[in-house]
Amino acid sequence: MSLNLPDKKGLNISDFSSTIKNDLCASLVTFLVALPLSLGIALASGAPLMAGIIAAIVGGIVVGTLGGAPMQVSGPAAGLTVIIFGFVQELGWGVTTAMTVGAGISQVIIGKIGLAPIALAISPSVIHGMMAAIGILIAISQIHIVFGVQPVGKGIENLFAIPNSVMNLNPEATFLGVFTIILLIVWSKLKSQRLRNIPGSLVAIVVATVISIAFGFDVPRVDLAGSLIESISLPVLPSANFGTFVAGIVVLTLVASAESLLSAVATDKLHSGPRCCLDKELTAQGIANTISGLLGGLPITGVVVRSKANVSSGAKTRLSAILHGVWLLIFVVFLPDVIILVPLASLAGLLVYIGIKLVNVNHIKELKRYNELAVYSITVFAIVGIDLLVGLIIGFAVALIRLLLKLTRLNVNIENQNDQWQVSITGTLTCIEVPKLTDHLNTIPPGKEVKINLALRYLDHSGYEALKSWQESYEKIGGRVVTDYLVENKEEEQASQSAPLVDNCIIKGVWAQYNK
Template identity: 45%
Template sequence: MNNPHPNRSHAGEHTTAGPPPRVVTLLRHDLPASFVIFLISIPISLGIAVATGAPLIAGIVSAVVGGVVVGALSGAPLQVSGPATGLVVITAGLVAQYGWPATAAITLAAGLLQIALGLTGIGKLALSLSPAVVHGMLAGIGISIAAGQLVVVLGGSAASSVLANLGRLPAELGSTHIGSLVAGTVTVAAMLLWPRVPRSSLVPAPLVAVGAGTLVTVLLPLDLARVSLPGHPLDQIVLPEMPRGSVAGVVAAVVTVALVASVESLLSAVAVDKLHDGPRAKLDRELIAQGTGNAIAGALGGLPISGGIARSSTNVAAGARTRNSAVLHGIWIAVFVIALGSVLEHIPLAALAGVLLVVGVRLVSVARMRTLLRHREFVVYLATVLGVVVFGLLEGVVFGLAIALLRALVRLTHCSVRVDGDRVCVRGSLVFLGVGRLLRELRRIPSGREIVLELHVDYLDHASYEAINDWREGYERLGGRVEVDEVHDTWYDRAHQGKPGRRKTLPGPLPRWFAPWSHWQGGAVVALPAQRGESDPMLKGMHEFERRSAALVRPFLAELAAQGQRPQQLFITCADSRVVPNMITTSGPGDLFCLRNIGNLVPSYGSDDRSVGAAVEFAVESLGVTTIVVCGHSDCGAMKALVKGSATRGSHLHTWLRNAEPSLIRFHEPSAPGCADLPITDRLAVANVAQQLDNLLGYPSVREAIASGSVSLVGMYFDISQARVYLVNPDRNALEPVPAPAH
């Protein structure tokens, strides 16, 4: 007996399984990645502490809490949190105004506020960001990182803005910081070349690159800046104290820190999701995790925490698979800073900068630019990039969102205006932005005509209504006539009655009556009676009708059920499954009284057939139809059987087709050559329609109704392959185009 679960052994069997997949992932991917981001986080955390005026240990505390606490609780497993780069200026201002202990207390309170925000479910709003904005943010951050770290590789100190770093490049290029340049160059080369080494994926490139950059500076007597850690770090911890000052000022500070840290973390989480194929971020959970981290960091005298794209993108690039890499990196920071700080102080800053330089450049994706160009979203992308580079992360995202919203407004309010003779077709949303273009087209129409203004609009505001109504009244004063034909909804009519619509018309469920079952049921075929069930396409079709179409047609059917049927036409056509009378006449329930048979035949009055005659008499005498239509079609099987004589003698089909013999005689009459360009069977189908019109005249009730002018006869022909309808001229057995209706 085969084991249905090949990865599981039967009870009692001895197996020699390897380590569990989680252990393999931890050892092969997360552990090496944790060392990489640990090395990157140390200088970032210390640099932020220096920039804000906080104790150096405050940056280390936040890095540890961001890794261990936030990493363990995070809703974005591959995001790495630490001291918030987006809050450097704000935190520096708070330190200057309230002092460091009070700033730590503000951080604690901000964390509690973040937890409350996360519990409300507000974090999901970040998913509404346009992909162009997210990728633009990534590219802008990548440029910012690359510009700053290039300065460090050249031996300088990175400034807080891209423009300032670009301004420093000429001076740094003219200097002779050989040690930093060598370390940075070796690191960048290792980052680029290591992935080409066979089986290199076992060790992440950033870890190899930092090792190579450090080794070369140890072997060679190079003078350059290295990682610097505080001596006796635990002695520098400062616990929080209540801020002194106005309550409003303190509350504003708490709200500002909470909102900026939250936005930065959520933006980073959404952006990191674009960099990997693993589980997607749970943003509300991430917001609660960030709040918990800030509350603990503030209580321990740490800086405000947020998710950081620089650390997180490095984490992804280093091959991390789970949250373990973020947690471990926090543990390494605590262990090495407290116990092994001297080891880290051998690492040159230029080596760490080289890793970040490559990571930053890779965030600028040329392939993504091409995709956004194809989708016409590059303007939003470019605006976000420039905003982030010139103004900062939050300002750049807001700028990109503003451009995206403006473009969406233009697209959503776009309308097309097409003038075709005396018919003007308007499609889309009619708002004030499109009034000018609409009026330009309408004013080009010569005066004195009968115009049909066909509106396929899902919204019409007051400005558009007034513009159309004013033009209509002016046009009619000059002798013209305007008919407003509303197809999609009655926006114009309701506005004319003083009851304008308030919300955009949502597209209704699309009925599927015009498409065969095979096109929307995955090629289904009719099941055998014994197999009928959910696989039966007819039952699926009935379910589809009840689900999508019944609600649309129910008001009409309810009215017809109450008033009874009053069809306008008797529609006689073939039983061919490809001919759908309601589709080719754009009619609905109650319009057509249909009679279908093989070959759309009307046997002569007085023949043995009673079924067709009964239907004709009922339609004329009881229902009072005003038109009788006989509709033939191309590729008719009955006409083929007539031409080939293929119907089996003595069969019901053979007996029925005798009623079509007058059509054969008519077809061969030289006085009515018919449509010479059609195949023989299709020409016979046209002649057959003409003959059935003559047969109808043999019915007394029909003849009397025609004489009184209450009924007219119409011949019709449907070309299946071209989906085109023609009228049949019975005098010539010929086809004529359907004339346009009079306005």
């Protein structure tokens, strides 16, 4: 009996070392992207700045190891800043971390029972509207810190307070914040791919920090409030406001899950490696959020910006995401004195830039093309003008109403072609639409040849009876009616492509059943 051991030549050491090299380089780039973003997101969330680093470390190592999307990089995300800021202001940081734990446990349950793909059923107009609104809220709050002034509140309050902050600005802080924004814009437009491979966020923060030190600017800087170990804090359960606490867990679960899964799907489009497993990814996100909350960190989601940097830098396996978390851990343990040199105005400038970028013009054009711009706009204005949770509810309601109107719409088109009357009936024919159908059919002169083309999504019994009754009555006064199930409305055929054939087969079967 012999053992079939792999031949040494089959181990392909060259490919293995090349993969390790690529992952190592990509992890360093991703680490450099994640460091300033994690600090900035913590700043915008009203959380301890170390909470952003803790979340980035846990997201990199835990989700990188257990996740179902190998190329995705997880950590604190800009999309949750507004939510977290509101919870911190209302309930305190300790209770907010408890909500993160609750959301993490909920994500694990959802992932384990296989419901993760449901998150992808959320209307893109609502998701893009939410992200754009959050971007606007981030920008109008952090612009005050760019001016060296603290934000006054949230939403519209911050917007109306901008003129007052301009009147009381700190010149040195304003210079650093505006300089950071300009450098980020310029860096994004560079034609040199070699330079663009260096994270613009890192370049902007480093250059602004060096300038602030070289010229001795007296501006607020990052305050880590102790070492990594000292920053670890256990979650606290609320003594009151349990309804808000539970609602917060639900909101965090829904938003973090949707953002993570949509990010995983988007990351899949960036590479040709293994495809993501959504349930496995959501379970890993839940475990990471549970750990992050227990350690006093921010909530975690998959992040497109970091994932894109990871893939663009040549990552081949999940090792890159794991290592980026390791580098963050090493950096914050051994080089915390470097972090505390960063001016807050520069981080705020980075956040203003990120917030503006969240209002994605390409998304707006795409939604306009599919006539979903109204839902997007209403969601944006509701979140910015009222509240995130209320705005989301309004956005979902408008999207649902639009869907119901679209699904229940009946279109009747009547044309006279060579003395033959062509009647095209598309959409949904129910009892609600029977009066509309009857009004249109009654416009056809008596004694003519009529051809009815049906391309219906749904036909109920009252709709069938209305059509059948009209046909019998019309034929009694000398007319002739032929019913066809093929699509002759070219616009309908192009819009729904192969769907009408399926619909027509169903409608034809229903028609035959009613005719028995």
